[in-house]
Amino acid sequence: MLTARHEGNDSVTSMRPLATLCSRLTVLLTVAACSSSDRATAPQSHPEFSISDALHEGGTPGFYFLPPMVDHPTFGGTFDSTISTLNPQIALCDVTNGPDTNCGRADGTPAVIKFTTTSAPAITLDATTQHYHVNWVTKGAAFVAGHTYRVHVAAGASGARRELGFADVLLTTTPGQARNMETGDLIMLNDGSTLPIHFRIETGIPGSLTLSAPTSSVAVGNADLITSTVVDLHGAVLAGATVAWTVATTPATGVADATQPLNPTSGQTSTAGTTATTFKAGTTPGTATVTAASAGLSALVSVSVSQPTPAAIAASGPISQSAPAGTAVASPPAVIVRDGAGNPMAGVAVTFAVTSGGGTVNPATAVTTNASGIAAVTSWTLGPTAETNTLTATAAGNGIAGNPVTFTATTRGNLTVTTSTTGSSLPGGYAVSFDGPGGPGGPGGSGGSGPVATSGSATFGALAVGSYMVTLSGVPSNCAVTSVNPQTVTVTGGATVTAAFTVSCSASAGALTVTTTTVGASPSSVATLTVSGLVSATQQVEINGSVTVQGIPAGSYTVTLSAMPATCGVATSSANPQTVTVPAMGTATATFTVQCGEVSGRGQIGTGSPTPGNNVVTFDFDVRADLTGRFTGTDYADLHGSTPATLTTDPATDPATRFTAYRMSSSACSDPTAGVEFDAIGREDTGALVSYTAYLCDDGVAAGSGNFFNVVIPSEGFTVSGTVTSGDILKR
Numbered sequence: 001m002l003t004a005r006h007e008g009n010d011s012v013t014s015m016r017p018l019a020t021l022c023s024r025l026t027v028l029l030t031v032a033a034c035s036s037s038d039r040a041t042a043p044q045s046h047p048e049f050s051i052s053d054a055l056h057e058g059g060t061p062g063f064y065f066l067p068p069m070v071d072h073p074t075f076g077g078t079f080d081s082t083i084s085t086l087n088p089q090i091a092l093c094d095v096t097n098g099p100d101t102n103c104g105r106a107d108g109t110p111a112v113i114k115f116t117t118t119s120a121p122a123i124t125l126d127a128t129t130q131h132y133h134v135n136w137v138t139k140g141a142a143f144v145a146g147h148t149y150r151v152h153v154a155a156g157a158s159g160a161r162r163e164l165g166f167a168d169v170l171l172t173t174t175p176g177q178a179r180n181m182e183t184g185d186l187i188m189l190n191d192g193s194t195l196p197i198h199f200r201i202e203t204g205i206p207g208s209l210t211l212s213a214p215t216s217s218v219a220v221g222n223a224d225l226i227t228s229t230v231v232d233l234h235g236a237v238l239a240g241a242t243v244a245w246t247v248a249t250t251p252a253t254g255v256a257d258a259t260q261p262l263n264p265t266s267g268q269t270s271t272a273g274t275t276a277t278t279f280k281a282g283t284t285p286g287t288a289t290v291t292a293a294s295a296g297l298s299a300l301v302s303v304s305v306s307q308p309t310p311a312a313i314a315a316s317g318p319i320s321q322s323a324p325a326g327t328a329v330a331s332p333p334a335v336i337v338r339d340g341a342g343n344p345m346a347g348v349a350v351t352f353a354v355t356s357g358g359g360t361v362n363p364a365t366a367v368t369t370n371a372s373g374i375a376a377v378t379s380w381t382l383g384p385t386a387e388t389n390t391l392t393a394t395a396a397g398n399g400i401a402g403n404p405v406t407f408t409a410t411t412r413g414n415l416t417v418t419t420s421t422t423g424s425s426l427p428g429g430y431a432v433s434f435d436g437p438g439g440p441g442g443p444g445g446s447g448g449s450g451p452v453a454t455s456g457s458a459t460f461g462a463l464a465v466g467s468y469m470v471t472l473s474g475v476p477s478n479c480a481v482t483s484v485n486p487q488t489v490t491v492t493g494g495a496t497v498t499a500a501f502t503v504s505c506s507a508s509a510g511a512l513t514v515t516t517t518t519v520g521a522s523p524s525s526v527a528t529l530t531v532s533g534l535v536s537a538t539q540q541v542e543i544n545g546s547v548t549v550q551g552i553p554a555g556s557y558t559v560t561l562s563a564m565p566a567t568c569g570v571a572t573s574s575a576n577p578q579t580v581t582v583p584a585m586g587t588a589t590a591t592f593t594v595q596c597g598e599v600s601g602r603g604q605i606g607t608g609s610p611t612p613g614n615n616v617v618t619f620d621f622d623v624r625a626d627l628t629g630r631f632t633g634t635d636y637a638d639l640h641g642s643t644p645a646t647l648t649t650d651p652a653t654d655p656a657t658r659f660t661a662y663r664m665s666s667s668a669c670s671d672p673t674a675g676v677e678f679d680a681i682g683r684e685d686t687g688a689l690v691s692y693t694a695y696l697c698d699d700g701v702a703a704g705s706g707n708f709f710n711v712v713i714p715s716e717g718f719t720v721s722g723t724v725t726s727g728d729i730l731k732r
Contacts, residue, residue, distance in 0.1 A: 008482070015313045018066065051201075060296045062205040066131055066198035070289040072166040077132060077202030078124050079130035085234050086201060088123050088132055090115040091347040096147040103152045105515060108258040112142050112149065115197075129495055131200045138171055145173045153199055160207030162297065169195070176459040176480050207233040209297040211290070215341070216301075219308030222341045226301060227276040228292040230269050237273025238724065244264060245277045250343050254284025255305050264292070264335040274527045281305045308339035310348050312401040313393070316374050319405070322462045324414040324493050326384045334376030335393045337400075344373025349396040352377045357389025357409075366396075380409070382684040387465065387493070391722075411493035412464055418457045418498060419472070421479070423505035425585065429453050431474040436464055436491075454503075463491045470499040473498050479503050479510035480551025490624040510554050514590045515546040516561070519732070520625065520664050525563040527594070533557035533582075536686040543594055554584040561592045568596035569626035569730075572661045595664055596626045599676040599696055604729015605720075606708050610636050612644055617720050619709060619727075621694075623678050627659040631694070633711055640685060647692065647711070649682040656689060657682050668710055669697035675708075690715055 001644045046238045052059035055073050056489040063596040080086060091104030091111040113228025117123050117136045123134045136151075143149070148170050165717045184398040208231045218224045230241040244266045248254035256262075257280035267275040279290055285307055291300040316336040321329040337348045359382045367375040375393070387410055392569035394404035417432045433449035450633040452458040452472075471486040484504045491497050515530055526540040534553040543565065560577035561570055570576040571593040580588040600623070616636045623629035630650040638645035659680045666675025675697045684688055692713045699706030710721035 006146070009661040029219065047391060048122050051167040052164075053167075055362075060164045060205060061117055062202035062295075064200040064202075064428055065165065065167055066197065069167055069169075069198070075200065075202065076621075077204065080201045080203045080205075080233070081125060081127055082128070082234070083117060083123075083132070085157050087117060087161075088155040088199075088201070090123065090134060090151065090197060091152045091154070091211050092136075092149045092169075092441050093152070094147055095143075100150055102212075103150065105264060113140070122621050127285050131198050133196055133198045136195045136197055137193055138195055145171050145643075147171055151197060155201055157235045158209040159337055160231050160235040162207055163234075164201065164205070165199075186310045193214045200555060201233075203232070204238065204239055205233050206263050206297050207235065207290060209243070209294050211292055211299045211301040213301055213303065214227075217304040217306060218279075218339070219341055219343065220281055220283050220285065220305055222281055222308075223341075224279045224281075224303050224345055225276055226279055226290050226303075227274055228269070228294075228299070229274050230274060230294055230297075237269075237271075239271045239273060241268055241269045241275075243269065244290050246291045246293070247279065248291070249286055249288045249290055251284065251286050254282045255286035255288050256280065257282050261288075263509050268369050275545060281302055308341075308343070308345060308482070310337050310343075310345055310395055310397045310400050311340040312338045312402050313350075313395045313405055314338075315405050315407070316376070319407055320462075321407075321409045322493075323382055323409060324495070325382055325411040327383045327384075328379045329409050332377045332379050333375055333391055333393060335395070336373045336374070336403050337395050338373060344371075345369060346373060347372045348373075348375070349370055350375035351394050351396075352380075353392055354380075354392070354393050355390045355406075358383030358388040359372045359389050359391075359409075380407070381546065382409055382411060397605060407685065410462065410464070412425070412462045413460055413491040413493050414461045414496040415463055415468060415470070415489065415491055416457055416459045416496050416498045417452055417470060417472075418500045419455055419456045420500070421503040421505060421716050423479070425478055425507040427454075427474070427479065427503050429474070429475045429500075430472055432458060432470065432472055434460070434468045434499075436466060441612045450519045459496070465491050465493050467491075471502045472503075475503060475550060475552055476505070476585075478509040478585045479505035480509070482499055506552060506553075508554055508584045509551045511548055511550040511587040512552065512557060512559070512582050513546055513548045513557060513587055513592065514561075514582060516543055516592045516594055517594060518544045518568075519595040520569060521567070523568060523596055525565040527561050527565070527568075529561035530560045530562065533561070543596070548587070552582060554582050557558060557588075561594070564594060566598065567598045567624045567626060569662065571595045572663075595625045595662065597662070597676070598732045599623055599630075599662055599678075600697070600732075601696065601707075601709070601724075601727065601729035603709075603724050603729070604709075605724055606724035608639075609724055612636055612639055612642055615690050617709070617722070623662070623676075623680075623694075625662045625664070627662060629659065631659075631682065633720075643685065646685040647682045647690070647713075649680045654683055660691075666697065668695035669708060674698050675698065675730065695721075696729050698730070699728050703728045 006318045020208045033723035052172055053063050053065050054061050062077050093103035093109045100109035104111035104114055115123050116552040120134055123132055148168055150166050150168050152166045156162055171455050181629045212230050213226050215223050230238045231626045232238040245262045247261050263276045269275045288303045288304050304730050309558050312685050316334040318331050323329045330569055337345045339345050351366045353363050356359055361380050362378045369375045380427050389409045391407040430452050432452045435447045448460050451455045467490050469486050469488050482504050489497045489499050526542055529541045531537045534555045537549055558577050558579055574593045580590050602615050602620045604618040608614040608616055610616045612620050616634045618634045621631040624680050633647045634644050636644045651658045661679040663677040665672040666677045669675035677695050690713050696708040697708035707724035712719045
């Protein structure tokens with residue numbers, strides 16, 4: 001006699017071939033062979049007694065019923081003890097008179113009883129013996145002797161929950177006795193009414209199987225990739241699961257490829273939990289149903305097989321070209337037509353038509369796509385005058401993506417830039433840039449840039465006709481461009497124009513960069529830069545800008561800024577001229593600060609009339625930042641005899657007088673930026689020359705009361721100042 005011990009009142013004794021009879025109702029578990037399709041179906045007219053687990057009826061791998069329901073099985077997997085995630089459930093349905101469906105579910109056969117981890121009694125975990133168990137007390141009022149009950153076991157997380165197996169149990173009228181109808185074993189229950197249900201769940205059991213396909217419809221002869229995703233009872237992707245593929249079609253023949261409708265017919269999931277098969281359509285329209293099965297799970301997807309229709313058209317070759325007016329483009333326009341699966345389609349009519357430019361296309365009739373899905377014209381000749389020509393290709397049919405295709409050709413030309421460099425210490429190359437018609441960039445993207453070799457060429461194609469300014473840059477300090485730079489060239493349709501640059505380099509040469517900055521108003525005109533030394537050069541420079549003289553011999557140079565715009569001059573903070581030393585293979589710099597402005601005024605300070613003896617000073621001046629202008633002041637309170645004292649600076653009539661400095665602001669004003677100061681040498685009425693400084697404030701209001709006038713003669717300790725009482729001071 002073999003005895004197995006369990007917790008609670010679930011000790012079971014198994015005997016062969018006899019058993020002691022008990023006075024209570026006993027339970028008989030019987031097993032009979034049946035196909036997997038029978039698992040969810042109970043006996044139709046009488047109990048056929050079946051069981052499904054890893055060892056019976058090809059059931060779920062990794063799931064086992066344990067004694068006393070079966071002999072002790074052999075297993076080698078890893079026990080899954082995560083009861084909180086698995087949340088196992090047992091549902092019992094009466095299948096004596098017919099099959100059950102979805103036992104215990106809202107949409108299925110009502111369960112006689114359910115066991116869960118929270119029911120009474122509850123399903124519990126035995127971590128020591130590595131199984132789950134619950135005691136079924138068969139003497140409950142809901143159970144009927146002579147009836148067969150199917151015990152369903154389900155487990156898994158949400159979205160991955162499934163039935164793992166089932167066993168049919170016959171409640172006999174023989175007291176204390178149960179018989180395994182397949183083996184003849186007798187089972188005696190200790191209390192005559194309690195059947196311990198023990199089962200084992202291992203890791204790696206598939207919990208859910210889903211299918212996906214990139215499209216639900218394919219054309220005859222085409223293929224569709226079907227992908228299966230398998231997750232375990234925890235909802236995690238499951239690698240190494242075997243998936244078997246089958247296909248059924250309507251109609252039965254012709255819809256699927258006769259030689260290899262599925263490839264492969266089985267496979268194992270990857271680390272991503274996926275495996276795939278390719279369905280190959282046959283020559284007959286219809287519906288194919290592809291089914292994937294794994295460990296008792298199955299899923300299907302339907303694929304519609306239909307005759308192909310044009311779905312898309314696109315250019316097959318260049319869509320934009322250029323050629324001289326009245327000539328044919330180099331690549332005759334061509335298109336490719338595809339079906340919904342992206343496969344080329346033969347036999348589709350495509351019409352090519354000139355839509356602008358006045359050119360011609362050959363042939364003028366529709367062209368049919370070849371076996372590669374391509375339709376092409378023999379030639380496209382551009383119009384005689386238009387710069388832009390267009391041609392459309394229209395495929396016959398509706399709902400075709402990209403239909404029509406538009407081709408564009410222009411009567412554009414090319415620009416080639418060449419360089420020739422001589423001397424020593426040559427650079428690695430230069431940069432070239434050009435601006436096209438209509439300004440920088442020009443219409444149609446006609447501007448551009450790119451590298452060019454030290455002695456080489458670079459060609460820029462498909463440029464709009466018109467005038468271009470081409471500039472060579474990236475020339476190092478020891479090199480000088482000896483040709484015109486920049487150059488102006490004219491691009492004509494279908495032709496190439498050349499801009500040629502020559503450069504001379506020397507290891508003993510350098511460069512000089514002169515920068516000008518402006519204080520005050522910024523005029524639009526330029527100044528003249530003169531460089532004197534081992535070589536001399538004169539060129540214009542922007543008032544706010546810079547100019548670089550390159551490839552000049554190393555040595556000392558004098559840099560002078562002259563011929564500046566009216567009212568502009570070099571500030572006293574910048575020497576003019578300046579002396580710089582140009583280093584070999586390097587760059588010297590000179591910076592000039594240019595101030596531009598003018599202050600003028602006419603009026604008086606003090607009250608009363610400007611007559612001898614009155615405390616009144618009159619003024620009349622117009623002084624500019626370039627140190628030109630005139631100034632006259634008369635002090636009627638300072639008499640020389642009966643004549644008021646005067647101070648005059650006017651270089652035009654008295655060369656001994658002059659303006660020596662001009663400042664764009666004055667601290668004598670409440671708003672320094674509203675003021676001007678200048679230093680000058682003036683002649684007094686006595687004939688003496690004196691140095692003086694004028695401080696002038698403009699209140700911004702014509703003839704306003706906030707203007708201020710102040711003159712200081714340091715050598716005489718003389719100061720006169722006050723608010724302008726008549727007239728105005730204007731800073732510009």
